[in-house]
Amino acid sequence: MSRNLNKILNYSLLKICLIPIMLWIISSLVFILLRVAPGDPVDAILGSGADDVSREFLRNKLGLNEPLINQYFSYIKNILHLDFGQSLSTQEPVLNIILKSLPASLELGFFSILSAALIGFPLGLIGLKNRGKKTDYIARILGIATYAIPPFWGAMLAQLLFSVFFNISPIGGRFPIFQQQPQITGFLVLDSILSNNIIALKDSLYHLALPSITLGFLLSGIFTRSLRVNLGKTLKSDYVDAALCRGISRGKIFLNHALPNALLPIVTISGLTMASLAGGALLFEVTFSWPGIALRLHEAISQRDYTLVQGIVIFTSMLIVSLNLLVDILIAYLDPRIEY
Structure with a gap:
């Protein structure tokens, strides 16, 4: 019985070690797919009739004007702290x-x-x-x-x-x-x-x-x-x-x-x-x-x-x-x- 439990423990540890890799791949794919998808979140929040000043202010506030690589590292860092940010539409924590x-x-x-x-x-x-x-x-x-x-x-x-x-x-x-x-x-x-x-x-x-x-x-x-x-x-x-x-x-x-x-x-x-x-x-x-x-x-x-x-x-x-x-x-x- 103890031998079987040791096998289960080793198997579980192996699986647990693979979890971060799988989650990193998934989170990276989500980040890329959302960025290449058509549409602009600023339009979804302000509407297509918003003036350029309001649009630029919101883009800076949301960090959308940052280089893509900076957005990605900030995104991964927040995930590691279980900080998924705030909803763009409701401003409520995700x-x-x-x-x-x-x-x-x-x-x-x-x-x-x-x-x-x-x-x-x-x-x-x-x-x-x-x-x-x-x-x-x-x-x-x-x-x-x-x-x-x-x-x-x-x-x-x-x-x-x-x-x-x-x-x-x-x-x-x-x-x-x-x-x-x-x-x-x-x-x-x-x-x-x-x-x-x-x-x-x-x-x-x-x-x-x-x-x-x-x-x-x-x-x-x-x-x-x-x-x-x-x-x-x-x-x-x-x-x-x-x-x-x-x-x-x-x-x-x-x-x-x-x-x-x-x-x-x-x-x-x-x-x-x-x-x-x-x-x-x-x-x-x-x-x-x-x-x-x-x-x-x-x-x-x-x-x-x-x-x-x-x-x-x-x-x-x-x-x-x-x-x-x-x-x-x-x-x-x-x-x-x-x-x-």
Whole structure:
């Protein structure tokens, strides 16, 4: 056990050493792409009708007249101090905007993955149990179809069906506009429970239900296929046959051996999906007007807000890299067979 823990520790240290290099490459690419993109942030702030004196004053204030290499080194130096600057459009610290928006994305991501598991696992088990039958083909078709549907199209379809036709769900937003939100952690469901506010809990779940179930349904195909394939391979393995020969019941083999081994790849999928949803569900959050970090990124791009775009991309990159590291360590701990 100690030898395995030493291997995990060495592997983790290697991964941690690679993180700064990956983040430097990402941050440099973001800096370059934003500078070569068309448009001027001064126009986004002052408008195209501003006079030259105002435009020049703002450019000097923002440091846009500095040589590009000076801007780059100043940019990297600030990142090392976790100083992402101020938003060009709101003059609010970028880190504050990110930290206020992140809980909404993480909450949506968590409940979406939970929905995906609750939908995808039963479909995978049904398909495996009825291999080659009609129910298996139906489960496989559903798994492929949900994975193939673009998230923004699925979001609009869900809004049209459940918010417009049946009128059983709000069309967007995270909470009623004219109602006071509980403010403790930023996670509305958790905050409602902690503050013992039943009305707020009901409203937050009411607004969360449609986007999380819709996104969960679209992600469920990954879980369906992964569980079906991995569990099928596990049940055909030699150690399962050996356990059957020793008289161990199929139920115990399934629960104690086959299912845990089949779930290991799904741990990886869940972790990486959660990380990507924190900043990658851009069009989905825009469609549902969900005030998460992806919606803030969309607004920042539209307003040519360099500092906010840079901050969001770098912060979400840190999040994704960190979660990827945690998932790798967790898998290495759960499966001692993994070699490094």
